[in-house]
Amino acid sequence: MSAAFAGRETKFVMNAYITSTGAFLPGPPVSNEEMEDILGCVEGKPSRLKSRILKANGIQTRHYAIDRDHRTLYSNLDMAVAAARKCLDESPLPARSIGMLSCATTQGDMVIPGFGSMVQAGLGIPGVELLTAHGICSSSAMAVKAAVNALRSGEHRSALVVVSELASRLFKSTRYEAAGGQAAMDFNSEFLRWMLSDGAGAWLIENVPRGRCLQVDWIRSFSHADAFPVCMSIGTPTNREDERTWQDYPTYAEAEAAGALLIRQDVRLLEHIVKLGVDGALRLIEEGTLVVDDIDHFLCHYSSHHFRGKIADMLEMCGASIPQEKWFTNLYTRGNTGAASILIMLDEFLREVRPRVGARILCMVPESGRFNTAYMQFTVTED
Amino acid sequence: MAANEITRPAALTELGQATLRQLMREWFNFERLLGGVPIIRRLDLATFTRSDYQRLLLNLRPQVVEGSRWISRCASSFDRDHADIRSVILRHAHDEHRDYEVLEQDFVAVGGDLATIRSQARNPGSEALHAFLMFKAGEPNPGGMLGAMWIIEGLGEKMASSWASRIEELTGCGSSATRFLRYHGGNDDSHMDKLYGLIDRICTSDRACADVVTTARVVARLYAWQLEEIDSELAA
Numbered sequence: 001m002s003a004a005f006a007g008r009e010t011k012f013v014m015n016a017y018i019t020s021t022g023a024f025l026p027g028p029p030v031s032n033e034e035m036e037d038i039l040g041c042v043e044g045k046p047s048r049l050k051s052r053i054l055k056a057n058g059i060q061t062r063h064y065a066i067d068r069d070h071r072t073l074y075s076n077l078d079m080a081v082a083a084a085r086k087c088l089d090e091s092p093l094p095a096r097s098i099g100m101l102s103c104a105t106t107q108g109d110m111v112i113p114g115f116g117s118m119v120q121a122g123l124g125i126p127g128v129e130l131l132t133a134h135g136i137c138s139s140s141a142m143a144v145k146a147a148v149n150a151l152r153s154g155e156h157r158s159a160l161v162v163v164s165e166l167a168s169r170l171f172k173s174t175r176y177e178a179a180g181g182q183a184a185m186d187f188n189s190e191f192l193r194w195m196l197s198d199g200a201g202a203w204l205i206e207n208v209p210r211g212r213c214l215q216v217d218w219i220r221s222f223s224h225a226d227a228f229p230v231c232m233s234i235g236t237p238t239n240r241e242d243e244r245t246w247q248d249y250p251t252y253a254e255a256e257a258a259g260a261l262l263i264r265q266d267v268r269l270l271e272h273i274v275k276l277g278v279d280g281a282l283r284l285i286e287e288g289t290l291v292v293d294d295i296d297h298f299l300c301h302y303s304s305h306h307f308r309g310k311i312a313d314m315l316e317m318c319g320a321s322i323p324q325e326k327w328f329t330n331l332y333t334r335g336n337t338g339a340a341s342i343l344i345m346l347d348e349f350l351r352e353v354r355p356r357v358g359a360r361i362l363c364m365v366p367e368s369g370r371f372n373t374a375y376m377q378f379t380v381t382e383d
Numbered sequence: 384m385a386a387n388e389i390t391r392p393a394a395l396t397e398l399g400q401a402t403l404r405q406l407m408r409e410w411f412n413f414e415r416l417l418g419g420v421p422i423i424r425r426l427d428l429a430t431f432t433r434s435d436y437q438r439l440l441l442n443l444r445p446q447v448v449e450g451s452r453w454i455s456r457c458a459s460s461f462d463r464d465h466a467d468i469r470s471v472i473l474r475h476a477h478d479e480h481r482d483y484e485v486l487e488q489d490f491v492a493v494g495g496d497l498a499t500i501r502s503q504a505r506n507p508g509s510e511a512l513h514a515f516l517m518f519k520a521g522e523p524n525p526g527g528m529l530g531a532m533w534i535i536e537g538l539g540e541k542m543a544s545s546w547a548s549r550i551e552e553l554t555g556c557g558s559s560a561t562r563f564l565r566y567h568g569g570n571d572d573s574h575m576d577k578l579y580g581l582i583d584r585i586c587t588s589d590r591a592c593a594d595v596v597t598t599a600r601v602v603a604r605l606y607a608w609q610l611e612e613i614d615s616e617l618a619a
Binding site: 310 | 545
C-alpha cells in the first residue's frame, strides 16, 4: 500500500448521520369501531375474529388512505412524497443535491417500475442513484443500510430514505368476496386485516453531522429463510394443495378467485419471530456489537407484550433484557404500517422524547415474511 | 453446600448469564435444524400424515426407553460434594422412567401394533444420541449434562406446546393419541427455577460453561439426526 493511500485511509473516517426525519399519516385516526365501516363487511356480515385479533395486537387507532367508498384518497406515492417533503422541509439541504434515493414499500401503486422511480419523479430530484428494496417490514432496514453504505463508501454525501405502505387496499371487503367470501376466509387470511394500516416515513442521511442528529453506529440483519417456511405472504391460493402462484393462473381474475391475491399470515409460525428476534440480539451481544446496558431507548416494530412469559424471564436472567421504561412505541396509536413503521416511530420519538446528546437508540425490525430480523443502533450527537 | 437445595438464584453470575445466552442460541439453532428435518417440515407445511406420526413414535421409542438409563447414570456420577445436583436429577429420573409406556399406548391409539413398536431397533441417529448421552453421563460429576437436559427438556416443551395439537389437527387423531407429546409440557416456573439454579451451581468456570454448551450442541445435532433418519428409512 502506498504511503499516500494509507494517509487517505486514516484521514477520512466515513460516517453517516440521520439529520432529518419526516412522517405522513393519511386522514384522521380511525378507531377500532370505525375500521369495518371503512374496510367493509365481507358479504355484509361483521367479522367474528376482529375483536379477538385487535385485543391481541393492542392497536387503538390507525390511518387509512382509502375512504368508506373504497376510493384511494392518497396513493402510496402521494404518502411517500408527503413524508419525504416533510423531512426535506426541515433540513437546509437543497433537495436537488441529494445523491441517493433509497426507497422501500411492500407494494407500490404500480407493479413495475420500482417504487423508487415513482418517488423520484414525485419529488422531482435529478440524477440520484436509485434503490428500491423489495420485501416486507425489513425492507426499510435494507433501504437504510444501502443508503448508509453509499455514504460510508464515500460515493455520496447525502441519501434520502423513503418508505411508504398502503395496505388498506388489500383489505377491502370486495377482495375477500372475490376470493370466495366468508366460506374461504380463515384466521390466517383475516389476521392482517386487523393489524396493518397506511403511512409513510422518511429519513435524510448525510456523511457529516448537522445540528443535533443521530450517528449511525451500525445496522445488521439476520435472515432465516433457509430454515423456516413462508409466514406472511401474497401469491398462493387458499387451497394448499394447489402449488401454483398467482401468475401461473390463466387470468388474474382466476388467481383472485382462488385466493392467490389475499394477504395471509401463518399465525402458527409467528412464535418464531420473537425467538429469532432474541436470537439476533444474542448474536450481536456475543460479538460485542450490542451492549444492552448501554441502550437508553429501544424502538421496536413489535409490541412488548409479545416478549412476555418464559422468554422475558430468560432475557432478564441472562442480562439481555431492556427495561420497559426504555421502550418507545407508537404502534398503538399510529398502527402497524409495515416497513414504514420504524421510520414513523423514530420521527415521533425524536419530536416527543428529544433524547439527550450521547443517548443510544436501538431499533429492531422483525419481519415475519420468511423471517428476517434487522437491528439498527444510533447515538445522538451534536455538531 | 451439599446439603443445600438447588433453587432459583436472585441473579446469575456473569459467567452464568453468558452460559444462558449461549444455551438460548443453541436452542434457537436446534429449532433451525428441526425446521429442516423432513418430517418436521411436513408438520410446518401441513402435509404431515397419520403414518408420519406412527413413524415418529416408532423412532422416538428406543431413545425414550433408554432415557431413564442415562438420567440415572448421570445422577449416580455426581459425588457427595454434588449431592444437591444429584437430588434434582434423581427426581427427574423418577418422573420420566416409565413414560415410554405412554408413548406405546399412543402408538396403539393411532392404529399401530404394540409388538411392532416394542421390537423397533434404534435408528443410526438414536444409536449415536444414546451412545453419547451414556458416555457423558458416565463421566465423574458430569456438569455438562445440563446442556443435554436443556435441549431434551426444551424439546419436551415444544412437543407439548406446538407438535401435539398440530399433529391432532393434521392427522385427525384425538388427544388420547398424543399423551406422550403432551406429557412433557410441565415446564412451569419451578422447572425453570431449577434450571437457573443448576446453571448457577455448575457454571463456575469457563471450562464448565464450555462443556455445558458443547454438550447441548452435540445433543441437538444428534437429536436432529435421529429425526432425519425417519425419512432415510423411507427412502431405503
